[in-house]
Amino acid sequence: xxxxxxxxxxxxxxxxxxxxxxxxxxxxxxxxxxxxxxxxxxxxxxxxxxxxxxxxxxxxxxxxxxxxxxxxxxxxxxxxxxxxxxxxxxxxxxxxxxxxxxxxxxxxxxxxxxxxxxxxxxxxxxxxxxxxxxxxxxxxxxxxxxxxxxxxxxxxxxxxxxxxxxxxxxxxxxxxxxxxxxxxxxxxxxxxxxxxxxxxxxxxxxx
Amino acid sequence: xxxxxxxxxxxxxxxxxxxxxxxxxxxxxxxxxxxxxxxxxxxxxxxxxxxxxxxxxxxxxxxxxxxxxxxxxxxxxxxxxxxxxxxxxxxxxxxxxxxxxxxxxxxxxxxxxxxxxxxxxxxxxxxxxxxxxxxxxxxxxxxxxxxxxxxxxxxxxxxxxxxxxxxxxxxxxxxxxxxxxxxxxxxxxxxxxxxxxxxxxxxxxxxxxxxxxxxxxxxxxxxxxxxxxxxxxxxxxxxxxxxxxxxxxxxxxxxxxxxx
Numbered sequence: 001x002x003x004x005x006x007x008x009x010x011x012x013x014x015x016x017x018x019x020x021x022x023x024x025x026x027x028x029x030x031x032x033x034x035x036x037x038x039x040x041x042x043x044x045x046x047x048x049x050x051x052x053x054x055x056x057x058x059x060x061x062x063x064x065x066x067x068x069x070x071x072x073x074x075x076x077x078x079x080x081x082x083x084x085x086x087x088x089x090x091x092x093x094x095x096x097x098x099x100x101x102x103x104x105x106x107x108x109x110x111x112x113x114x115x116x117x118x119x120x121x122x123x124x125x126x127x128x129x130x131x132x133x134x135x136x137x138x139x140x141x142x143x144x145x146x147x148x149x150x151x152x153x154x155x156x157x158x159x160x161x162x163x164x165x166x167x168x169x170x171x172x173x174x175x176x177x178x179x180x181x182x183x184x185x186x187x188x189x190x191x192x193x194x195x196x197x198x199x200x201x202x203x204x205x206x207x
Numbered sequence: 208x209x210x211x212x213x214x215x216x217x218x219x220x221x222x223x224x225x226x227x228x229x230x231x232x233x234x235x236x237x238x239x240x241x242x243x244x245x246x247x248x249x250x251x252x253x254x255x256x257x258x259x260x261x262x263x264x265x266x267x268x269x270x271x272x273x274x275x276x277x278x279x280x281x282x283x284x285x286x287x288x289x290x291x292x293x294x295x296x297x298x299x300x301x302x303x304x305x306x307x308x309x310x311x312x313x314x315x316x317x318x319x320x321x322x323x324x325x326x327x328x329x330x331x332x333x334x335x336x337x338x339x340x341x342x343x344x345x346x347x348x349x350x351x352x353x354x355x356x357x358x359x360x361x362x363x364x365x366x367x368x369x370x371x372x373x374x375x376x377x378x379x380x381x382x383x384x385x386x387x388x389x390x391x392x393x394x395x396x397x398x399x400x401x402x403x404x405x406x407x408x409x410x411x412x413x414x415x416x417x418x419x420x421x422x423x424x425x426x427x428x429x430x431x432x433x434x435x436x437x438x439x440x441x442x443x444x445x446x447x448x449x450x451x452x453x454x455x456x457x458x459x460x461x462x463x464x465x466x467x
Contacts, residue, residue: 009333011306011309011311013280013283013307013308013309014283014287014309014311017283017284017285017287017309018287021285021287046306046311046333046334046336046337047332047333047334047337048331048334114409116209117409117410117411117434118409118410119335119336119380119381119410119411120209121336121380121381121411121434122209122210122211122212122258122411122434122435123209123210123212123258123464124208124209124210125208139466143210143464143466145258145288145289147289147311147336148336149335149336165208166209185289187287188287188288188289188311189287189288190253190256190287190288191466192466193287194287
């Protein structure tokens, strides 16, 4: 079972619909107790970083996720803001502490040139770094849907799994062991996105 | 490289039966023609690699009723691309309702003009990327473009570029611009106003109203400097589809997504 962390923000329905479409069982979990038995976790997220962390704390998800992800090594996929929440801190509207799984900061993208509008909205080419099971069976020049104004800046280049170019290099995906994250939205990226979710589902039952 | 976007627009009216919405086309926001079920049509657009979809409830503001959510919930069950829903959105609860039913972005038009604070409150609650400010405009007697609300029934005297700039300042994440004069005419986009609005803001601009040929899309990107072009009538009658149009746009040297 895939446990989708419901921190009260974002397009949980779309994420659940996408997993159901590819034949996986996904459950939206409003409190940590409901995550019991999940062999995969998804941390979606749309909105502001501060609110996201506040809600995670308020619903007692922080310690539970730490235990499942860091303690038990259950694979987790963070999507967009969900991936950003995995960083140490974010500078979106002040300074906020994140889950701290990635040695990284979340900073505003500052593309060079007025033709680059912010938010970065739309389909962009993504370049994969290294070998990542999430990106198996995808075309060499994949295109994914982005919508964001901030991105994750990894201090450890080994955590960087994919980039895209938007008037500078933007972090498109991260990976650190069982921790996966995409800045783009696989659940909104049609066939290529569904393929990524399928690849993630294959990570289940391996820990 | 970031691709330019092609966005079929699904304009809807409430069906005479139940709570269903019916897909329609309009000419200059008038001459309504019923086409069919919006979700069925949306699925065809997905198969043809549309980049996003915009669903607009044309009557909600005029009839002063709540936004309908049934169609967006059905759409989100089977469509895996960004979905914008709009029409009659007046409160944060309306935003929440549509987002919870599967919309990724919510477009506001009449309420944004009447209560600009809603833009800021929605931005604070859901983030700029959720807040699309839709601007309908037409030329007045002295040749100036002016913003109209309530489905083109009420004039505001606002200049579209100035209003777009203010909307950005208040927290909008995207502008959806529609020329009422060009709507459904297939005569081509209003490139001049599109360009003026695109130059006035730093957020993405979707332009619409008037597409009748594939080259109209290319002009919108190249001359109008739009980030996305949206069209309703053009795609509704099936003579043209997003796939063919996309190839022609690419042949004009514009970065656009080809595969799904």
